Amino acid sequence: MKxxxxxxxGRDGRLVVVSRDLRRAVAATGIAETLQAALDDWAVAEPRLxxxxxxxxxxxxxxxxxxxPAKALAPLPRAWQWLDGSAFHAHGELMAxxxxxxxxxxxxxxxxxxxxHRFIAPTAPVPLPTEADGIDFxxxxxxxxxxxxxxxxxxTARAHIRLVMLVNDWSLRVPGRAEMETGFGWVQAKPACSxxxxxxxxxxxxxxxxxxRIHLNLLVDWNGARFGAANGGAMGxxxxxxxxHAARTRDLCAGTIIGSGTVSNENYRQVGSSCxxxxxxxxxxxxxxxxxxxxxxxxxxxxEVLHDGQSVFGAIxxxxxxx
Amino acid sequence: MKxxxxxxxGRDGRLVVVSRDLRRAVAATGIAETLQAALDDWAVAEPRLxxxxxxxxxxxxxxxxxxxPAKALAPLPRAWQWLDGSAFHAHGELMAxxxxxxxxxxxxxxxxxxxxHRFIAPTAPVPLPTEADGIDFxxxxxxxxxxxxxxxxxxTARAHIRLVMLVNDWSLRVPGRAEMETGFGWVQAKPACSxxxxxxxxxxxxxxxxxxRIHLNLLVDWNGARFGAANGGAMGxxxxxxxxHAARTRDLCAGTIIGSGTVSNENYRQVGSSCxxxxxxxxxxxxxxxxxxxxxxxxxxxxEVLHDGQSVFGAIxxxxxxx
Numbered sequence: 001m002k003x004x005x006x007x008x009x010g011r012d013g014r015l016v017v018v019s020r021d022l023r024r025a026v027a028a029t030g031i032a033e034t035l036q037a038a039l040d041d042w043a044v045a046e047p048r049l050x051x052x053x054x055x056x057x058x059x060x061x062x063x064x065x066x067x068x069p070a071k072a073l074a075p076l077p078r079a080w081q082w083l084d085g086s087a088f089h090a091h092g093e094l095m096a097x098x099x100x101x102x103x104x105x106x107x108x109x110x111x112x113x114x115x116x117h118r119f120i121a122p123t124a125p126v127p128l129p130t131e132a133d134g135i136d137f138x139x140x141x142x143x144x145x146x147x148x149x150x151x152x153x154x155x156t157a158r159a160h161i162r163l164v165m166l167v168n169d170w171s172l173r174v175p176g177r178a179e180m181e182t183g184f185g186w187v188q189a190k191p192a193c194s195x196x197x198x199x200x201x202x203x204x205x206x207x208x209x210x211x212x213r214i215h216l217n218l219l220v221d222w223n224g225a226r227f228g229a230a231n232g233g234a235m236g237x238x239x240x241x242x243x244x245h246a247a248r249t250r251d252l253c254a255g256t257i258i259g260s261g262t263v264s265n266e267n268y269r270q271v272g273s274s275c276x277x278x279x280x281x282x283x284x285x286x287x288x289x290x291x292x293x294x295x296x297x298x299x300x301x302x303x304e305v306l307h308d309g310q311s312v313f314g315a316i317x318x319x320x321x322x323x
Numbered sequence: 324m325k326x327x328x329x330x331x332x333g334r335d336g337r338l339v340v341v342s343r344d345l346r347r348a349v350a351a352t353g354i355a356e357t358l359q360a361a362l363d364d365w366a367v368a369e370p371r372l373x374x375x376x377x378x379x380x381x382x383x384x385x386x387x388x389x390x391x392p393a394k395a396l397a398p399l400p401r402a403w404q405w406l407d408g409s410a411f412h413a414h415g416e417l418m419a420x421x422x423x424x425x426x427x428x429x430x431x432x433x434x435x436x437x438x439x440h441r442f443i444a445p446t447a448p449v450p451l452p453t454e455a456d457g458i459d460f461x462x463x464x465x466x467x468x469x470x471x472x473x474x475x476x477x478x479t480a481r482a483h484i485r486l487v488m489l490v491n492d493w494s495l496r497v498p499g500r501a502e503m504e505t506g507f508g509w510v511q512a513k514p515a516c517s518x519x520x521x522x523x524x525x526x527x528x529x530x531x532x533x534x535x536r537i538h539l540n541l542l543v544d545w546n547g548a549r550f551g552a553a554n555g556g557a558m559g560x561x562x563x564x565x566x567x568h569a570a571r572t573r574d575l576c577a578g579t580i581i582g583s584g585t586v587s588n589e590n591y592r593q594v595g596s597s598c599x600x601x602x603x604x605x606x607x608x609x610x611x612x613x614x615x616x617x618x619x620x621x622x623x624x625x626x627e628v629l630h631d632g633q634s635v636f637g638a639i640x641x642x643x644x645x646x
Contacts, residue, residue, distance in 0.1 A: 185507050
C-alpha cells in the first residue's frame with residue numbers, strides 16, 4: 001500500500017491512497033482525514049485503507065483521480081517525533097578518520113532528535129539563510145512506527161514498522177561542527193528535512209525489505225549529475241535496533257519517524273555518496289584537501305529509489321533558495 | 324488567561340479555561356477542542372478564549388465546573404517541538420567547573436531538541452527503566468510560541484510568546500554523559516518531560532514577567548523537603564533570545580515549547596538547586612565528592628510557583644516508578 005498527503009488545506013494535508021504505478025490516487029475520506037489520524041488508530045484504519053488500495057488497483061475505486069506529485073506534501077507534513085540514526089558504518093568510519101567524529105560507544109547506534117514539526121514537500125523550494133552555513137543534503141531511508149512501548153527489543157520493534165519513507169536530511173555543516181562541540185547536539189545545523197511524496201508499507205518492497213533494511217539503491221542527483229547510488233542494505237544497525245535504541249527510556253508514539261542516517265557503502269569511491277560531506281571526506285583522504293564545495297542557492301538535488309524500474313516513493317526534486 | 328487540557332479521551336485532551344484561583348473551569352467547546360487547535364488558529368481563538376475567561380471570572384460562564392488538577396494532562400499532552408535551552412549562567416559555570424561541560428560559543432545559548440510527542444500529566448507516575456541511569460529532575464520555566472519565521476530577531480520573537488509553562492525536564496545522568504560524548508546530543512538521557520497543569524498568558528504574571536524572563540521562584544520539593552527555590556529572573560539569555568536562536572535556520576510552528584534550562588541562581592548554596600546534578604556539583608566543589616544520590620523508585624518530586632501567594636501553574640507532584 002502506498003500513501004500520500006495532498007495539499008488540500010490544513011497543516012497536515014489530506015490522506016490519499018496511491019496506486020503502485022503512482023499514476024492514480026483516491027482520497028481516504030471516511031477512513032482518516034490525515035496520515036497521522038490513520039496512524040493514531042491504525043488497527044481500524046489499516047484494513048480499510050488496504051481495501052481501498054485493492055479497489056484502486058482493480059480500477060473499481062470510485063472518485064479516483066490522477067496523482068500529481070507536485071501537489072503532494074510530505075507524507076507526514078508534521079510529525080510528533082523524528083529520531084535520526086547514523087547506522088552506516090562506512091560513513092561513520094570515514095567521518096571518524098577525517099573529522100575525528102567518533103562514536104565512543106560502538107555497541108550503540110548514534111542517534112539525534114531532530115525537528116519534526118515540518119517535513120518539506122518533495123518539490124517545494126528549500127529556503128535557507130546563507131550559503132556560508134555549508135548547505136548539504138543527506139539521502140536517507142526512514143521508517144514510520146506505530147506505538148512502541150519503552151523497553152521494546154529490536155526483534156519486537158521491527159513488527160511496529162508501519163511505513164517506509166525516503167528523506168533528505170538537510171544539514172548545515174558550519175553550525176553543525178560548533179553544535180557538536182557543545183555536546184547538546186544539533187538545532188541550527190538541522191533545519192527541516194524533506195520527504196519523497198509516497199510512504200509505503202514494507203511489503204511493497206518485496207524481497208528488498210529484509211533484515212530490517214531496505215536493499216535498494218538511493219539515487220542522488222546534484223544539478224542533474226549522478227552523485228550517489230548507495231545501497232540501503234549496508235546498514236550496520238537495522239531499523240529494529242534503531243527503534244529499540246530510541247525506545248530504551250521512552251515510549252514512541254504512532255507516527256514516530258526513525259532515520260537510517262546517510263546511506264553509505266564501503267565502495268563509496270565507486271557508488272558515490274549520499275551527502276557532500278562524505279565526498280569531501282574522501283577527497284581529503286585521497287587528495288589531501290576537499291575540492292567539492294557545498295550547495296549554492298539555485299542548486300537542485302533529486303533523490304529517488306527504483307524497484308524493478310518503478311519509482312517506489314516518487315522523487316524529492318528541490319531547489320535550494322535564499323530564505 | 325489560564326488554560327489546561329483535561330483527560331476526557333483522545334491523545335490531546337480537551338481544552339478548558341481555568342479561573343485565576345484554579346478552582347473553576349469551563350470547556351472551550353465551540354472555540355477549540357484542543358490547545359494545539361487553539362494555537363494553530365490563535366488570532367481567531369484568543370479573543371474568544373479571553374471572553375470565556377472573563378465570563379468565568381465574573382461567574383457568568385455557563386457550564387462552569389470545579390477544576391480538578393488530578394484530571395489534568397499537560398497543557399500540550401503532545402507538542403510538535405520542544406527545544407530546551409541552558410540559559411542560567413550560574414548552572415552552566417558550575418557544570419563547567421565540575422564536569423568540564425563547557426559552551427565553546429559563549430555568545431550563543433546552549434540548546435537541544437528534546438522529545439515532544441509526550442508531556443507527562445502533572446500528577447501521573449513517571450515510569451523509568453532503572454535507577455542505575457541516575458534519575459534526576461530539572462525544574463524549568465518554558466514558553467509556548469506561535470508561528471515564528473526563520474530569522475526572527477530576539478525582540479520580535481518575544482511578541483510571539485503565547486503562553487508560559489512550568490516543566491520538569493526529567494534527565495538520566497548516566498546515559499547523558501555518554502550521549503554528550505557523541506556530539507549527537509541526548510535521546511536516551513532525556514525521556515518525556517512533565518508539565519504543571521496550567522499554561523498562562525504572560526500578562527497573568529504581572530510585573531513578574533519582565534525582560535523576557537519570569538521573575539518568580541521555582542519551588543522544588545524532593546520527598547517533602549525543600550530542595551530549591553531559585554528565581555527565574557537570573558536567565559542569562561532571555562526567552563526572546565532563545566526563540567531567535569532556535570529560529571535562525573528554521574520556522575517554528577505554533578505550539579513550539581522553548582525551555583529555560585534548569586533554573587539556577589549564583590547564590591545556589593542559599594536558595595538551593597532545581598536539579599540534583601547541580602547539588603552534587605556544589606558538593607564536589609565544597610566537599611570533594613558528591614554525597615547526594617539520584618532519585619530512587621518511590622521518590623516524589625513537587626514543583627510549584629507562587630505569585631502573591633497563589634499557585635500560578637498548579638503543581639507538578641509525581642512519583643518515580645519502575646517502568
